[in-house]
Amino acid sequence: MSLPLTEEQRKKIEENRQKALARRAEKLSAEQPQSAGAGSSIAAGPSQSTQGPSQNRPREPSQPLSHGVMFKQQNLSSSSHGDQRPQNSPGFHLGTPKLAKETEKSQEEMSTACHSAPDPMTLARISPPLAQSSPKVPKQQLLSYDLGQGHSQGTQSTPFANTTREPLANIKNFQKTPASSSRQPPQDPDLGTSTVMPSASGQNPSDPHCGSGGVTPRTERLQQKLGASLQKAVTSQQGTCIRSGDRFQVKIGYNAELIAVFKSLPSRSYDPATKTWNFSMSDYSALMKAAERLPAVTLQPLEGAGGSSEPSSSTRALAGLPSAPSLAFVKGRCMLISRARFEADIGYSEDLIALFKQMDSRIYDVKTRKWNFLLEEHNKLIERVRCLPQVQLDPLPKTLVLAFASQVEKTSLHPTPDVPEADLSGVDSKLVSTLMPFQRAAVNFAIAKRGRLLLADDMGLGKTIQAICIAAFYRKEWPLLVVVPSSVRFTWEQAFLRWLPSLSPDRVNVVVTGKDCLTAGLVNIVSFDLLSRLDKQLKTASFKVVIIDESHFLKNSKTARCRAAMPLLKVAKRVILLSGTPAMSRPAELYTQIIAVKPTFFPQFHAFGLRYCDAKRQPWGWDYSGSSNLAELKLLLEEAVMLRRLKADVLSQLPAKQRKMVVIVPGRISARARAALDAAAKEMTTTSKTKREQKEALILFFNRTAEAKIPSVIEYILDLLESGREKFLVFAHHKVVLDAITKELERKHVQHIRIDGSTSSADRDALCQQFQLSERHTVAVLSITAANMGLTFSSADLVVFAELFWNPGVLIQAEDRVHRIGQTNSVGIHYLVAKGTADDYLWPLIQEKIKVLGQAGLSETNFSEMTEATDYLYKDPKQQKIYDLFQKSFEEDGSDTELLEAAESFDPGSASGISGSGSQDLGDTLGEDTLTGSPPKKRRFEFFDNWDSFTSPL
C-alpha cells in the first residue's frame, strides 16, 4: 500500500506544478500565437466560461476532440521537468528508480509523436489515462473489463479506478492543472498489486487525486466532474441503449474506441442486419462505465435501468456519502465444494470482500484464496452482490440449487441425512433376506429417490439383485421393462426366477426377435439393439418401471439404442440405471444417464458442457471432450442421481469368490447347426447304438456345443470390454473356441495373451508376467487344461469360462489363477452356459460332483448355492438319459483322454465333427474363415447366420 503524502510533500508538489504551469503558459503563448483566437472562442463557450486559463485548454472547441493534442498537452507537462513530477514522491509509486526513469523516457518519447496514435502497449505501460486517451483502447486495459480473473487486484482495478475519473481529470487538466493529468505514477504491472490496492475507502492511493488531496479537494473535483459531464454531453457522439429481452443493444454511430470496448465484453454479439452490437444485461454496467470514460461518447442508459453511475455517484458524493467504490469489473461464479458449502470463484474486489465479511457462515480458505459459505446463505449473497455494479457473481446453476434445495433453503447442521428404512414387506422374502447390508442400503436409497437412480456399484457387487428388489417394491406399477446387452438377456430371466419365486415363469418375456411382443409379459426383457428395431411397438409402449443394465450403453445420444430408450425413460415413473462404469473417459458420457434419471437437470447439454466438460469453441463447433469442476459434478451426482460403492468399500461383506452362471443362448445358430446338435443328442439316446457309438455321439455333441457357443461367447467378451472390464481371463477348451476369441481380440486391437498346449513353459512365464504388469485392457485367453495350474494372474479379478469342463477340480484350479495370494478383491467367476447344448448336462454334472466332494469334506465350494437356479435343465426322460450318459462317460473311464483328444482334433467343417487332421491346422483354418468370412471358405461359416452382427456390435 502507498503511504499518504506528508503536508510538506504536497506543498512541494503544488509549488512545482504551479511553476510548470507558468512555464508552459509562457512557452505556449510564445510558440503558438495563432491559437490565441481559438483560445478566445473556447473561453466564450458555455462549458468553458468558468474554467481555468485558456492557455491550458486542450483543443479548439469547433474541432472534434483530438487525442493527439491531448497527448501533447499532457506530455508538455510531463516531459519538461521530470524532477518536479510528483512520482518522485514515495506516495505515488513504490517502483524502483529504474522504473521511474523508464516511464519518464516513455513519456518523452510520447511527446515527440503527439499527433499520431501511440502504440497501445506503450500507452498502457505509461499510465492508464494516457492509454485511455488513445483512439484504440489498449489491450491491457480492455482485459480488465473482461473476466476479472484471478487476484491481480492492482492490475485489474487500477485502470478503472483511474480512468473512471478520467473525464474529470482531463477537464481539470485542461483548465487548471495540466500537469496533474500526465503525472500519473508509472505503474509496473508486476508491482500493480502493491501499488494500487484500493484503500478501505475505495480510493486508490496511487490516484493523483487521492494522493494530492490537499491540492485538489474532493468537492472541487466533483464539481469539475459535473462540469466535465456537461461538457461531454455537449460535444460527444450520442447513443442509446435499448432493451431487447434479456439483452440490450446499443444504437450509435461508428466510434473506434467504443467498438474496442464492445469487443472486450464477453457477451457481445454483432447483428450485421441492423449493424448494431448487443449484449447480455450482465455486461450492462461494465459497458456504461467504460463509455463514461470515453470523452467522445455519451450513451443514454436503458430506460428504467437507473443509468450510468455518473449522475448517481456524483449526487451521492455531493451528498456526502462514501465515494464510488473501485470500478474494476470483476466476474466470477459460485461453485459447490461440499454438500453444505459453496465458494465464490471470483477475482478481487474490495467491496465484494466487504460484503463477504458480512456473511455469517464465511470462511476464507488460505490455500485456495477463496471465500466459502453455507448453502443457506447462497441466495442472500447473490442478492447482495447484485447491488454491486462492478461485480458479477454468477449463482450456482438452477440444477444444483434444486438438487441441494434442503441445504439452500434452511440451515442444515447434518448435511448427510439418514436414508429411511424402506418397507419391503411386499417383496419376496427370499430376496429381501438374501440382500447384503450394503445392498439393502441401496434399495433404501433408491426408494428415497422415488425409484429413479443410477446404481453405479463396482462390478460384481450384485446390481442385478438390487435392481430386482427395487423394481419389485414398485410391483403394482408393472409391467416392467428390462433393457440389457443381448448377451445377458437370459441371465436376467434366470435372476428374476431365482430371486422372485412369486413370479410365475410364464410372466417373464424375453424378447428375442423383432416379431416378439415387447409387452407380452409382466417382466419384459429386451436387448438394446433389438429395442431400437422395435420402433412401431415403441410408439405405443409405455412402461412405468424400467431397468437399464449397463446404462453406459446410452452414453452417445446419437446412437439408435439411445434414441430408442430415452423416450421410454422420459415417461417412466421409475428408472433404475445400472452400470459399473457410467463414464469411461469423459463427463460428457454421463449426460444422457443424468437426464434419464432427472429429466429436469440441465435441460440443455451446452450448459452441462460448459460447466463440467470444459467446453471450448473450436473452428468446427464446440468441443465437449474435456472435463471441469469434477468435484462439484461428483457432489451433484451423489446427491441426486447416483449411488456408487467400490468393492473395497464393502469388501468385508463380500464372499471371496462370486460365481455367476451367465445363460447364453446361441440364438442365431443356423437351422443346420441346430440340426447337428439335435442329431448328436439323438445318437446318444438311441438304444440300438453300441457303447462306442454312443460315446462318439457324446463327443460330437460336445464339439458341436463348442462351435455353437462361439458367437455368444465373443459377444459376451466384447460386452465386458465395452463395459470397462480392463483385465480378465477367458478359459476355453476347444482350440476352435480359443482361436475364434484371439482372432476377434486381434481384430478389435485388444491387447491379449494366449496360453494353450502349444505354449512353451518359458513363454508361459513371460506371457503371464506381461499380463500381470500390463496397465491397459488385457485379456488372457487360456486353455482350461493347459493353463489351469502354476500360473498367477492376481492382477485380474474376473474369470470367464467360455466353456464348461466336466471335471470341477480343473475348473476350481483355473478359478484360482486369480483367487490367490496377492489378490485383494473379491473375485468374479462367470460361467457361460448355453441352453440347448451339452452345457445342459455338464452344468448339473459339475454341480453334482462338487456336492459330493463337499459332502466328503473335499471342497468348500457349492456351485448351486452361489449361482442361479438350473431347474430348466434335463426335465424330460430323454434328457435324463443324456445326463446319465454324460455321467457314466466321465466317471466310468476315469480318464478324460479320449474326450480331450477328440476336442482338440475337432473339425467343425467335417461331416462327423471328429476329424483326424491336426488341431493346429484346423484351428488356424477355421479361425481365418470365421473371422474374415472370405468367400471360398464361407461354406464352413454358414453354420452361423449373420456372424458379423455378433462380432461387430453397434
Ligand SMILES: Nc1ncnc2c1ncn2[C@@H]1O[C@H](COP(=O)(O)OP(=O)(O)OP(=O)(O)O)[C@@H](O)[C@H]1O
Ligand atoms: N446377496 C447376494 N446373495 C447371493 N448371491 C449374490 C448376492 N448378490 C450378488 N450375488 C451374486 O453375485 C454375482 C454377481 O452379481 P451381479 O452379476 O448382479 O453383479 P453386478 O454388479 O451386476 O456385476 P457386473 O457389473 O459385472 O454385471 C451373481 O452371481 C449374483 O447372483
